[in-house]
């Protein structure tokens with residue numbers, strides 16, 4: 118038996134878009150209120166509606182605890198309403214992953230039927246990877262074949278007319294019904310015909326090939342294809358009954374999960390943990406991880422991406438550690454150590470060059486002192502030589518006188534007191550040679 122989960126986008130605490138007196142959550146509930154009894158007329162389609170008041174993580178947990186799976190061709194459809202600047206109009210759908218898969222098939226069938234039924238402009242089926250959050254928890258982290266539908270623009274006159282009239286709401290609900298029937302190979306009114314039990318397309322395509330912010334590459338095991346398709350053994354799901362009376366009641370405490378005590382604990386390695394943290398807690402956790410791993414606060418895109426991905430803290434941390442940004446940080450740290458080493462080596466070289474320069478300085482000083490000493494000696498010797506030369510002259514003059522006197526009294530025996538003229542220079546060279 119094919120099984121269908123329907124839900125109205127947003128919650129009493131997160132009402133979605135608000136344009137004038139129009140509130141997205143009010144409109145999505147109106148459409149799903151209209152759709153629910155229409156689908157209930159098909160006993161071959163088991164129907165569940167996600168209780169109002171659950172946050173997105175709680176909805177994902179609720180779906181994954183329902184026992185509904187893509188392999189069984191079970192589907193989940195959530196209704197949202199778009200808004201922009203008043204110029205955009207029509208219907209668009211967000212499929213899981215990318216390419217031809219069962220989610221795209223479901224989205225295409227519903228998009229075609231809603232536009233045909235209501236006359237709203239047909240936009241397109243888009244890959245969640247092209248969404249600003251890079252992936253959408255409702256379609257990415259649910260085990261069912263899921264589609265997220267943006268049915269019309271609240272701020273476009275034509276769309277608003279349909280969204281705010283009973284006839285318009287009925288057309289939209291009928292369109293969704295016909296799309297779901299078409300997906301299961303049924304026509305309107307074929308209430309007892311068996312729906313197609315196997316998806317016509319693979320449940321998963323390109324589970325990992327999406328662009329993520331800041332060069333962060335998702336780890337291979339973050340793909341939803343590895344999520345357990347069945348409940349852990351021994352854990353009873355409160356959602357397996359087909360009677361509406363067994364639906365969990367709206368939580369009395371804001372943010373609490375109705376089934377807290379029997380929440381399954383999924384093994385960390387095989388599935389993202391379906392944390393039920395409040396958006397505030399989730400943002401704080403993400404900011405703390407950013408600071409821890411990347412040393413900075415996340416920007417808006419990063420916060421949106423991680424808050425929406427519903428990843429466990431461990432998976433998130435792993436993704437950040439494996440990110441390009443983190444690799445760059447490590448490389449920068451290594452570069453710093455290398456450069457610091459080079460700087461220290463250069464500083465040591467400079468110090469040794471400085472001390473060698475100081476050595477040379479003192480050598481030059483002592484050489485210069487030696488030269489001064491030599492120069493002083495040289496001038497002293499020159500003085501001595503000058504003095505000796507004038508002595509010689511005096512002697513010579515006196516010898517001349519003596520000879521003249523001796524010429525008077527024939528050959529005298531006068532012996533001149535002779536000093537070698539070269540003595541000064543000879544001594545100087547000898548001293549320098551030392």
Ligand SMILES: [Zn+2]
Nearest residue numbers: 126133197198
């Ligand atoms: Zn919305």
